[in-house]
Amino acid sequence: MLKLRDKPMRLLLALVAAALFLVIGMLVYELVLDESGLRHYDLGGQAFEIYDYETASRHLDKYLSFHPQDTAARLLAAQTSRRLDDLEEAERHLKLAEKYGGAAREFETERQLATIQAGDLRDIDRWRRFCEEQPDGPAFVNAILAILEGSYRTRNLVVVEWAVELWLKRRTGKIDRAQGLIFRGRARLPAEDSSQAMEDFRRAVELAPDYHGARTWLVSALLLYEPKEAPPHLDWLRRHRPKDRLVKFLTARYHRSVGEPELAAILLDEALAAMPDGLNKVPMIIERAKIAMDLDRLQEAERWLNEAKSLAPSHRDVNATFAACLVRQPSRLEEARRYQEKIRELDAAMVDSGHK
């Protein structure tokens, strides 16, 4: 029997100790890497590449909390925020990036794209040319996504059609093709072509069944037009992305659609509590207010609506829901009337901009 004084035994113990030191060292290195956020930068970048902006944003926020002066990460965070349609947050990142001395030209480009995405298409021709000339360049996706969002916003379907066609021609990966179908489906939704839109989203899911973006858009459309078909796709999202706020929002909308506002309220409260203030929060807050109205809790609804109003005073749905809340209160009709007037003004402005 081997004893500790025996050479082989000592050798064995030394080897075990060395191996353990190695493992611990690796783990400590991993942890340091993790805690200092380096891993999050990589994961954020990977998520960004596959259009998973919610995840990208989460990782980049974590990374930037350790490395606030990393201007490249700031730029990526700005692009991520823009793609999440949170233009305020995007601008915040850009300003910080400028402060810490990043490349001014890139920030200027990003700002131009944000302007287009916000619906100001005055410079659109230049960017269309850019996309056509450099369809395989790294900036292509960045530019064309801004063009698409801006065109959706202004209902410029001609540009949407051009962008989708170019995208489908140049981007041939599975997820890219699915994304192209999503773009087309989104264009068809406001054109009151819901069935063709849903067909695009269904095809996107078939093409890339593991791509959450396709499921998300399909569920969004199903909740509007065929809510009974939503559960399997929504369950997939709930299984694979249980922490995703959008998935919680969609699940809440499903519950409300089928007459379960109590469940919807619980889910939305969770999602809203974990969400920083910003324009992206507004649709969720409005939905939450509607749920409160479903449950005849008008004061609660007003609290939510005041919050939404503080974030987006000229949002049509904020004003419409406020009006709907106030007309249920006999003593508040004058206020309701003012909100209805505001809606008329917003609608008129929309028609005017459409004519222009």
Add this chain to the structure above:
Amino acid sequence: MSVGNQPASQHSLGWPLLVVGTLLVLGLGAVAYWAATRRSGDAAPDPFDPLSTGQQVPDGPPWFRDKTSASGIEFIHVNGQEAGHYAILESLGGGVAMIDYDGDGLLDLFFTGGGTFDGPNIRGRPCKLYKNLGNWQFRDVTAEVGLDKIDFYSHGVAVVDYDRDGRPDLLVTGYGQVALFRNDAGKRFIDVTTKAGLLEKSWSSSAGFADLTGSGFPDLYICNYVDWSFKNHPVCRGKGPQAERDICSPQQFKPLIHALYRNNRDGTFRDVTREQKLRDDGCGLGVVMADFTGDRRPGIYVANDAAFNHFYLVRSGGKLEEKALLAGVAGDETGHYNGSMGVDVADYDGSGRASIFVANFQDELHALYRNLGQEHFAYQSKTAGLGALSRQFVTFGTSFIDVDNDGWEDLIMVSGHVLYKPVGSPVKQVPVIMRNIPFQGRRFFRDYAKRGGPFFSIPDMGRGLAVGDLDNDGWPDVVVCNTNSPAILLRNEAAQGNPARWLGVKLVGKENRDVVGSTLTLKTDTGTLTRFTKGGGSYLSASDQRILFGLGTSAKVGRLSVKWSWSDTEQHFDNLEAGSYWELREGEPAAKRSP
């Protein structure tokens, strides 16, 4: 035992083992932490709870049986599609009226004929009146009662005793004119349109009657649609770049102002549309009149296509006030208008108040406006379960109907597209029946097509729909008027295996005055049932004007109270026996059993 006596080799084994052991513990701890922190943030919660798709509809015998084939009713409303004009005129369809014209106690059926095109000339197709012979047999009596001369393109029908002679008269709407037929002793109908002063030249759809001034005589509200004619007949296409020609949307035209005719109490009417400042921005398709506010005066709710709906309340001096937006009944929860067609009212939630249901266009949610009292309503479509329905429906005829006589009013709807080549929705669509059930402490409509019977799985071009008890068995039957396909008679057979009882009531106003706007409440073991007398309702159609109370399994029929319209009196009737129809006359204390 002494420590100092232990062998040196055993004593020196402790430190290396301690080091290795500590490292091992640290290592395992680190691995555990690593695993925990790297556990995917997107892992599914455990256990995962899949979303529910709703309770199962219990099995049971079908509620409705199609009795059309051997009934003697062979009627098809024709819209002239074959001419290929793609005229928007073709989209409205036709209606059906339940009218006991001869007073034999059985509801007869009147259908509007529609029309065809002879080049640019618009021709009317014959309307039909079928006499109910009992036992689900009907006979065409159109010619013998003088209703075979209707030669305009017809859509809607309303039933009223406009001259208070105790006989129900008929109003037919359509393109370019309306026609009023006076019931002459239950034997003939006489065209009194011109004599009555109903000189409408507009394009009318649904119409309803109610006494809006307290005169005792019913006034007439007519929904008018849009200013289409062959002189204003654009070529329209469906969606998409290669879309073929199709029916134009109403937005291509100007809405026509609706019409309000005051009953002059002498057999004539006076147009008070301008005087009453009716709104001119609605493409009118549906109208229902009832007491919405508990003030014992009928109000008017109008369903408009592609415009906000209108809601008129009668103020002092008979002046109308339109307040749909401020009452919360103009559009949907996003503050947009819908394409609204059919409409009905009922106390669906046991509140005792008249809530409004509006059937809407494809991609829109049907609207349920819950009456909160004090002229305020809450949009409750989703809370009440209607949000679970597909949005592919273009729904026209609709009615509250207590199918199973459980005391709760269910909903029935028939649908069919207005386009010939719609995208995303079929031309022919299946009917829908939704049962009013309790759910999470409130009333809730659940799709019960599975129990409806085969009719609810057959797509068609549904338009007009009327509800009434055609065989006087106390279970409400349904008649549907389709476009370009046969009208359908559905017998309610929900009594099979169902112990529910019922009570039927016919209200007769003093000296046959109009009683639309009256409210009836019936006490039972389980609560209070409230029903409303209505003018108009559904789409282009007229339902049974009698009131049915489903009693469920309630053992006792309590007091029935009638709040008569335009009257301060509330009349009570006790000891009415279930399983019968009762005639309740205003001011007369005793109820009379109806045959």
